[in-house]
Amino acid sequence: MNIHIKTALDAIKRSPFQAISAVFVLSLTFFVATIIAVLVYGSNMAIKHFETRPQIIAFLKDNIKDDAILALKSKLESDIRLKQVNYVSKEKALEIYKESTKDNPLLAELVNPSIFPASLEFSVSDLTLAQTVIDEISKEAVVDQVGFTANLGGEKSLGEVIQRLKNAGNYIRVGGLVFVSLLALSSFSVLLVIITMRMATRKNEIEILSLIGATPQFVRSPIVVEAVVYAILGVFIGWGLALTLWLYLTPTIMSYFGQVPFIPRDPLTFFLMFALILGAELLIGLIVAFAGSLVAVKRSLKKAR
Amino acid sequence: MVKFENVSKSFGSVKALSNVSFEVGDGQFIYLTGPSGAGKTTILKMILRQVVPDSGKIYFDGKEVTSLETKDVPLLRQNIGTVFQDFKVLPERTVSENVEVALAVSGVSIDEWERRVAHVLRLVGLTKRHRLFPNQLSGGELQRVSLARALVVNPKLILADEPTGNLDWKTADEIMDLFEKINKEGKTIIMATHHLGIIKDFKHKTIHLEDGNIKT
Numbered sequence: 001m002n003i004h005i006k007t008a009l010d011a012i013k014r015s016p017f018q019a020i021s022a023v024f025v026l027s028l029t030f031f032v033a034t035i036i037a038v039l040v041y042g043s044n045m046a047i048k049h050f051e052t053r054p055q056i057i058a059f060l061k062d063n064i065k066d067d068a069i070l071a072l073k074s075k076l077e078s079d080i081r082l083k084q085v086n087y088v089s090k091e092k093a094l095e096i097y098k099e100s101t102k103d104n105p106l107l108a109e110l111v112n113p114s115i116f117p118a119s120l121e122f123s124v125s126d127l128t129l130a131q132t133v134i135d136e137i138s139k140e141a142v143v144d145q146v147g148f149t150a151n152l153g154g155e156k157s158l159g160e161v162i163q164r165l166k167n168a169g170n171y172i173r174v175g176g177l178v179f180v181s182l183l184a185l186s187s188f189s190v191l192l193v194i195i196t197m198r199m200a201t202r203k204n205e206i207e208i209l210s211l212i213g214a215t216p217q218f219v220r221s222p223i224v225v226e227a228v229v230y231a232i233l234g235v236f237i238g239w240g241l242a243l244t245l246w247l248y249l250t251p252t253i254m255s256y257f258g259q260v261p262f263i264p265r266d267p268l269t270f271f272l273m274f275a276l277i278l279g280a281e282l283l284i285g286l287i288v289a290f291a292g293s294l295v296a297v298k299r300s301l302k303k304a305r
Numbered sequence: 306m307v308k309f310e311n312v313s314k315s316f317g318s319v320k321a322l323s324n325v326s327f328e329v330g331d332g333q334f335i336y337l338t339g340p341s342g343a344g345k346t347t348i349l350k351m352i353l354r355q356v357v358p359d360s361g362k363i364y365f366d367g368k369e370v371t372s373l374e375t376k377d378v379p380l381l382r383q384n385i386g387t388v389f390q391d392f393k394v395l396p397e398r399t400v401s402e403n404v405e406v407a408l409a410v411s412g413v414s415i416d417e418w419e420r421r422v423a424h425v426l427r428l429v430g431l432t433k434r435h436r437l438f439p440n441q442l443s444g445g446e447l448q449r450v451s452l453a454r455a456l457v458v459n460p461k462l463i464l465a466d467e468p469t470g471n472l473d474w475k476t477a478d479e480i481m482d483l484f485e486k487i488n489k490e491g492k493t494i495i496m497a498t499h500h501l502g503i504i505k506d507f508k509h510k511t512i513h514l515e516d517g518n519i520k521t
Contacts, residue, residue, distance in 0.1 A: 003409045010397065208393045211353065212454070213382030214410045 007222035008229060011198060018194045019230065025190045026234020026288075027241070029183040030281050034242030036176030037277045042262040043169035049260050050165055055124060058137050059117040061144045068142050069118065076122055076137075081129050085122040090114065117144060184284075188292050191230065195223055195296035220297040227293035231285035239278050246274075306331050306462055306493045307352060312361030314347060314517075321347045322358070323517040329495060334488045336504055337497040339514035345497035348514075349464045352495070353385060354378050366461055383411045386455025386492075390467035392447040394439045394454070400426070401435040404453050411458045425453040429483060445476035452483060456492075463487065465496040469503060481507050 012019045060069060069087065076085045088096070093116035101107040124130045134146045199206070209219055246263070250270075253263055264270040307329040314322045322344045329335050337345040350356040351363055354370050363370040365381065373381060394403050404422045413421070426432045429449040439447060448468060455463055465484065469477035481503055488494050498504065504511060513520045 003405070014397070204393075205395055205397075208395060209406070209410065210379075211355070211382065211387055211393070212407050212410055213379045213384075215379045218379075218410055 004218075004221040004225050008225035011202075011222065011226055012229065015198070015201075018197065022190055022194050022230040023233045023237065025183075026187050026230055026285065027237035029180070029187045030235045030238025030285065031242050032183055032238075033180045033281060033284075034239050034274075034277055035245070036172065036180055037280075038242070038246060038263065038273070039172045040169070040176060041273060043165070043172050045261050045263075046257070047165045047169055055130065055148065056122055056134060056137070057147050058120045058122075058140070059144045059147065060119060060142050062117065064118075064142045069120075072140060072142055073120060076120060079133075081125055081133060082122045083125055085120060088119045088121060090116050090118050093118065184288065187234070188288055191227055191288065191292035192296050194230075195227060195293050196299075198223060198226070199296060216297075220293065223297050224290060224293045227289035228286060231289035232282070235278070235281045235285040239274070239281055243274050306333070306366060307495065308362075308364040309348070309351075310362045310364075312351065312358045312363060314344075314351070314356065314358045320517050322351075324361070325514075325517070325519055326361075327512055327519060329493060332488070332491050332493055334484070334494045334509040335496070336509055336511040337495060337514060338499060338504060338511050339520075340499065342516075343514035344517045345499075345514055346466055347517075349387075349466050349495065349497055352462075352464060353382055353387065379410075383458060384461050386458065386460035386463040388448070388451045388455050388463065388465040388468045390470040392439075392444075392451045392471075394447055394450050396439050399436050399438055400431055400442070400450050400453075403439070403450050404457050407454045407458050413458070421457050422453075425457045428456065428486075429453045443476075444472050445479060448472060448476075448480050449483070452480070452487075456487065461493065463492055463494045465494065465498075467498055467500075468496065469498065469500050474502065477503065478506070 058072075073085060073087055076082050094111065097111065097116065124133055137143055138146050206219055250263060254265070264273055309325050309327050312322055312325045313320075325344070325348070337348055339345055347356060351358055352365060352370065354373060358371060361371075366384070370381065395406060398406065401422055404425060405418050408418050408421060422435070423432070426435055429452050431446060431449050431453060434442065434446060439450070442450065448471075452468075463484075468484075469480055472480060477500065484494060484496070485507060
């Protein structure tokens, strides 16, 4: 076994409580970081979902001729502010209704296409324009009324719906970043304290190594290896616990959010997302381990020489 | 091998060395003698570049030690075997591992470790104790570990700072026998000691220091 790895593992075995505390605090940091990373992903997906689905529905008056409908559709399609313009006829509306009530066929039997208004659905390229567009479309002769497809709690405009989601997403992002940063800072401090203690207990050894010609790199290698071991263990434990928790909660979350793809629905994307998080956390863990150990070692070596 | 040219050093108001000049040739065995505080250890530390002189120049193997950059100091020390009065062995490593550390520090290939460690342990008589830890060894055995570690990298020069200072006379004689043997194999040795019995029994050139000056 490489002499530096052996020295590092010996040091861990000799002071198991220091090792446990370092791994514990790093695990906690990466557990929270993983949870927050998934929440950020989920909020992004929710916002994207609401932004890309048909956001505005213009219900058309009854007995409107097809020419007039097509004329309005063409007008909307040529409007650069709008996208994904789609015509939903009375029959199509009934189909959608039947699909959404398929668990209760009696409901579908009680209705016929005439009670559903035909409509034109579309999205806006910029949500700030939504209210202006709605006001304009409402004035069209063939349009009966204009509605929003999303309503989360009494918002007066579609912009407010999206804004509410964006605010929630920002709270998760900023709050999560602050929280994870604090935890990362505490991990860094704990690592620094433990490495400094390790250097203090190795003071005589460092002096001897220095006298027999050890380079600074030789002296610090076992310390860096030890910090890297803590970081890798911390990442895998924290990430593994978070993954287990998400797997356990996935059915509940999917049923709660319904059509909103808060977490990936297919297993491949789900595990790919977690693999990406793991990769990023390993990178951050290694940076923290290298930075922490090098800072602590530099000071101790200066004293030893 | 080692040359001091008008070297002076003060620690605050205390003059440790004053205009000291001497030369040690290849394969020589030199004693540095004198009372405590005479400057013996300072000379050894200067050769190892633990201490830098205030003035004068020091040469080791033709290269000036005093002007070495910090990054080159480890290489200098790798070419010098050092034996200390307090042994300076690593307490949490076995006899073999203590010797192996010197090989690792010098970047010797791991394939060579076993052969070289076995050779030096046989030389110092510790073959049967290679798996023991320092707390399981006597003072004499600890000094042998220290000597084995110094020898294993095949250094050009061996510095010994009071290597018999912590040993009884019989063990001290055994250690000196080892130094004699090593010297006969061609190693240059500079030994700081105030052990008069040793100087009498094992005769070699002596540099006597008093208050930082060489006394002839």
